[in-house]
Amino acid sequence: MESNQNVQIRAYAETRVQKMVHIANTDLSLRVVNRTTEQADGLWQYARLLLGEIERAPSREVVESKLDSLPNGSEELYTHILCAKEATMTDAEKVFARYMFLCADISNYMPDFLAQMTDIIQQGMLDLVFCYANGGNMPFDVPSLAERLGAPLIEVLRPTEHTYEVRFVHLSIYQYLADSKKFARGCKIPEPLQAR
Incomplete structure (x- = not known):
């Protein structure tokens, strides 16, 4: 039953x-x-x-x-989704995606004004990260790029026409991404940030 x-x-x-x-x-x-x-x-x-x-x-x-x-359980499902998404991305998109998901891992160490909630990447933070990933230049339409690279594991919330934030659809996704050993099993590990 x-x-x-x-x-x-x-x-x-x-x-x-x-x-x-x-x-x-x-x-x-x-x-x-x-x-x-x-x-x-x-x-x-x-x-x-x-x-x-x-x-x-x-x-x-x-x-x-x-x-x-x-996949067996959420962990394998997340790995499957991330690897399937990665297989369809261009090299440039992979760089943006790696840095976006790397935000989840480092958000615990960010100052409060940049990282106020663990399952949300705020507009200012994602703008900075994508600008860095793009060699110091702001890419076109950051919220649409984030949605294309991260859905269905993330969703882009737009409280107003000119603001947005990226939210993980479930806190377990944030926890999965923050554990780099799990992330490394199926896909490439995000490259560490290097000083210029």
């Missing part, structure tokens, strides 16, 4: 899958729901991110491949 949490995750998965035009109402949709519920094991964030990965899959074969090799 499924726990109440798994029943709710199953209902959530069924709702999300019905919105996926190419697999809704097919035999694959039932398999996606069953495997998501089983692997999530009560973890909402896992189900949300996994279904997002399946939703972005370009074909039935890719969906089936993902279902056959589902």
Whole structure:
């Protein structure tokens, strides 16, 4: 008998899958729901991110491949997402992404006016980091660049038209990134900052 949490995750998965035009109402949709519920094991964030990965899959074969090799737990899922994102990035985008995620690791050491919350990278901080990563020049549209490089693990919040902040969608992602040993298992470790 499924726990109440798994029943709710199953209902959530069924709702999300019905919105996926190419697999809704097919035999694959039932398999996606069953495997998501089983692997999530009560973890909402896992189900949300996994279904997002399946939703972005370009074909039935890719969906089936993902279902056959589902990551175990949040840590493996985060590694999978980061490595898949990295594989599609240009060299320049990889530099920006590494420095953005490096912010999570060093935010504990920043002065309070730069790092006020552990799961949020504030506008001033990200502007400085991206400017540094770009050789001292501000890149175009920092919030859109951050969103493109970090979604679905981060989201860009825009309280006003001219302000933004980057938030990790779950505190466990921040904790995962802050533990460089876990981050190093699947992807390249961000290069340390060097004095100019």
